[in-house]
Amino acid sequence: xxxxxxxxxxxxxxxxxxxxxxxxxxxxxxxxxxxxxxxxxxxxxxxxxxxxxxxxxxxxxxxxxxxxxxxxxxxxxxxxxxxxxxxxxxxxxxxxxxxxxxxxxxxxxxxxxxxxxxxxxxxxxxxxxxxxxxxxxxxxxxxxxxxxxxxxxxxxxxxxxxxxxxxxxxxxxxxxxxxxxxxxxxxxxxxxxxxxxxxxxxxxxxxxxxxxxxxxxxxxxxxxxxxxxxxxxxxxxxxxxxxxx
Amino acid sequence: xxxxxxxxxxxxxxxxxxxxxxxxxxxxxxxxxxxxxxxxxxxxxxxxxxxxxxxxxxxxxxxxxxxxxxxxxxxxxxxxxxxxxxxxxxxxxxxxxxxxxxxxxxxxxxxxxxxxxxxxxxxxxxxxxxxxxxxxxxxxxxxxxxxxxxxxxxxxxxxxxxxxxxxxxxxxxxxxxxxxxxxxxxxxxxxxxxxxxxxxxxxxxxxxxxxxxxxxxxxxxxxxxxxxxxxxxxxxxxxxxxxxxxxxxxxxxxxxxxxxxxxxxxxxxxxxxxxxxxxxxxxxxxxxxxxxxxxxxxxxx
Numbered sequence: 001x002x003x004x005x006x007x008x009x010x011x012x013x014x015x016x017x018x019x020x021x022x023x024x025x026x027x028x029x030x031x032x033x034x035x036x037x038x039x040x041x042x043x044x045x046x047x048x049x050x051x052x053x054x055x056x057x058x059x060x061x062x063x064x065x066x067x068x069x070x071x072x073x074x075x076x077x078x079x080x081x082x083x084x085x086x087x088x089x090x091x092x093x094x095x096x097x098x099x100x101x102x103x104x105x106x107x108x109x110x111x112x113x114x115x116x117x118x119x120x121x122x123x124x125x126x127x128x129x130x131x132x133x134x135x136x137x138x139x140x141x142x143x144x145x146x147x148x149x150x151x152x153x154x155x156x157x158x159x160x161x162x163x164x165x166x167x168x169x170x171x172x173x174x175x176x177x178x179x180x181x182x183x184x185x186x187x188x189x190x191x192x193x194x195x196x197x198x199x200x201x202x203x204x205x206x207x208x209x210x211x212x213x214x215x216x217x218x219x220x221x222x223x224x225x226x227x228x229x230x231x232x233x234x235x236x237x238x239x240x241x242x243x244x245x
Numbered sequence: 246x247x248x249x250x251x252x253x254x255x256x257x258x259x260x261x262x263x264x265x266x267x268x269x270x271x272x273x274x275x276x277x278x279x280x281x282x283x284x285x286x287x288x289x290x291x292x293x294x295x296x297x298x299x300x301x302x303x304x305x306x307x308x309x310x311x312x313x314x315x316x317x318x319x320x321x322x323x324x325x326x327x328x329x330x331x332x333x334x335x336x337x338x339x340x341x342x343x344x345x346x347x348x349x350x351x352x353x354x355x356x357x358x359x360x361x362x363x364x365x366x367x368x369x370x371x372x373x374x375x376x377x378x379x380x381x382x383x384x385x386x387x388x389x390x391x392x393x394x395x396x397x398x399x400x401x402x403x404x405x406x407x408x409x410x411x412x413x414x415x416x417x418x419x420x421x422x423x424x425x426x427x428x429x430x431x432x433x434x435x436x437x438x439x440x441x442x443x444x445x446x447x448x449x450x451x452x453x454x455x456x457x458x459x460x461x462x463x464x465x466x467x468x469x470x471x472x473x474x475x476x477x478x479x480x481x482x483x484x485x486x487x488x489x490x491x492x493x494x495x496x497x498x499x500x501x502x503x504x505x506x507x508x509x510x511x512x513x514x515x516x517x518x519x520x521x522x523x524x525x526x527x528x529x530x531x532x533x534x535x536x537x538x539x540x541x542x543x544x545x546x
Contacts, residue, residue: 006346014334082329086387089296089326090347091319 004096011104015070025066025112029058030119032181037124049212052128053183055120056136056207061180062116063109063140064200067147068154068174069167071105075155076163102148109144113137128211136210143206143216146199146224149231156238174200199227247274249395249426250295254304257290264290266450269304272428274394277421279437280430282447288430289327291447292399295428296324308395320348323393325384325401331372337383338368341390348391360416361386362409378409385413389420396420398429402436414440462527468506469526471498475519486512498522 015021037051044050078084120126157163178200184192195201202223206216250272257265265287272278280288293299295306297313308318345351361382402410431437437444438458446454483492483501486509491502503509506525
């Protein structure tokens, strides 16, 4: 147990020291939030609702990013540098190693959520009930599972360059099409219907619903579970194939 | 008998090419063993199979009589492998603290520093900022972190300068005095000869020799007796000497290669040939190594 805690501590330290994490998962979402709620006049009728809505957009954007990018690229890095091989001869089991990664990733997400929520309160005085704050934070934590699974899928790539390139593209496409930068209502009708099947849209939508005082749609939950299963199966399959060599 | 490593009929091939073919050996507690061979001889593959990092196709390997992948075994082993860099984002000290936490009885940090030549100021540096030599030292420290009974070093001195090499082997000798079992691979003969008490020589995935360095030398490296003969004696005469392997003339000297130079000398004197200026030479392990690994490519003098 001690070594597991030490492992989590080390993982968290590494993530907080990572410039990309701080930039993409904390700085950028807060900057965007400031721009689209304070600088650019979006002409929304209900300002207060928009500020809460966009706060959820940026928080989900942040957590989705660190799930896909930080986790995925780190996995590739550790493998290409032989660290993964080294870990296999230490008494720390692979399962403990994996769960330490996931647990510290979740704690980091919790930290990002808190930071961005506080930024929302400080910048715009966003005011939600305690229940809504807790519900939305929990949703963002739990519903990030498919993106963590996608991160492990990125983590099977051979080279760090490929992994960071590919995950960057996936991340941006998912964020824009999923309505995290601008509401999907501005998209053409056909595109709106398509993007509603994306994991990012459903991830964000759950948080938007909570912020608006509703509960996440059953559809969203099922779609996210579906993606989680697919990504996990594919990433396990690839990993198993790689291990045979 | 205290068998620490046991390999039985282990084979492994990559893309239909045999990397290791039917290898068996065992290593006792306290031995210091060099696995010697040219590149591509199957040394690293053998190490990886011993460690349970690679599954043998046939046969099996155990450490301390157990599966190398079991936690009990992993707590007692340490290794420095090729192409293993260090975890980034943490300082040297943080990595050492982390890895020490994996083991039940880790060595204290200051002892790890003393053994590996890491310096106090290196400990504060981020691992990715270390120089190549410092990284190797950190890898060495990580291998020793759990105070293991059995150590594996795969080509440990590649990329080390002369002084780093010397201090590495000094520590290895110290570890042996503490009763550790040590296995290392190398393609430097000198290292195997200087440090190991036993050499297992690999060639094309097979063991071609296994024994103490001096025994290997006397067994493999043939001894040469050379002399100047007065009159031009036919070489055929010398072929009749005992244990002769080869006879040739070089300049005005005649060279007799044999397994046992004592008997050759005895016979030479008994025959009372008109020869003088007799010299004997012990073959070098280097020659034995070349001989073993280049069979068929015999030197023509």
